[in-house]
Amino acid sequence: MEKIAIYPGSFDPITNGHIDIAERGLKLFDKIIVAILNNPVKEFLFTVEERVEMLESSFENYPDIEVETFDGLLVDYAAKRKSTAILRGMRAVSDFEYEFQMAGMNASLNPDVETVFLMADAKLQSIASRLVKEIAFYGGDIRSFVTPPMAEEVRVRVVQQSS
Numbered sequence: 707m708e709k710i711a712i713y714p715g716s717f718d719p720i721t722n723g724h725i726d727i728a729e730r731g732l733k734l735f736d737k738i739i740v741a742i743l744n745n746p747v748k749e750f751l752f753t754v755e756e757r758v759e760m761l762e763s764s765f766e767n768y769p770d771i772e773v774e775t776f777d778g779l780l781v782d783y784a785a786k787r788k789s790t791a792i793l794r795g796m797r798a799v800s801d802f803e804y805e806f807q808m809a810g811m812n813a814s815l816n817p818d819v820e821t822v823f824l825m826a827d828a829k830l831q832s833i834a835s836r837l838v839k840e841i842a843f844y845g846g847d848i849r850s851f852v853t854p855p856m857a858e859e860v861r862v863r864v865v866q867q868s869s
């Protein structure tokens with residue numbers, strides 16, 4: 707049976723850390739569904755549709771990675787997509803508390819879906835979308851945190867937003 711993992715997140719924007727985790731996930735799973743949480747409450751730099759496009763082009767050379775959006779409960783979505791795992795990246799201790807709670811509650815909601823944590827390459831572990839946006843906002847160089855096309859997209863959007 708095909709082993710499918712859901713890799714959920716905001717990806718606002720997708721960073722080199724996200725890509726690294728997805729690549730590592732491919733060593734464990736046959737297929738990864740990168741799933742953008744459609745959260746109308748939170749403010750994002752890019753719309754869900756823009757993020758779908760950005761993720762699709764970031765992963766265009768990966769035939770075993772699909773990009774989707776979802777809303778509602780993650781475990782329900784995982785079951786619907788016949789996925790037995792949720793893939794998450796673990797950065798520092800700061801991620802642990804939240805991830806620990808989420809994994810525990812998701813396991814109670816659906817014990818058939820396992821949460822799997824992977825660590826990115828040491829050089830990429832400090833990257834966070836929130837900080838990438840903040841650095842870009844203040845005119846900093848984000849090219850070592852995101853792909854070249856994303857660096858340009860973020861720069862343009864941040865300039866648009868602040869004008």
Ligand code: ADP
Pocket residue numbers: 714715716717718721722723724727793794795796797801824825826830831832833834835836
């Ligand atoms: P962010 O916190 O960067 O906004 P997302 O909600 O888009 O993150 O994250 C999706 C998943 O990717 C989460 O499990 C998050 O921990 C993981 N992740 C994000 N950046 C990194 C990184 N630099 N290294 C490892 N995992 C990461």
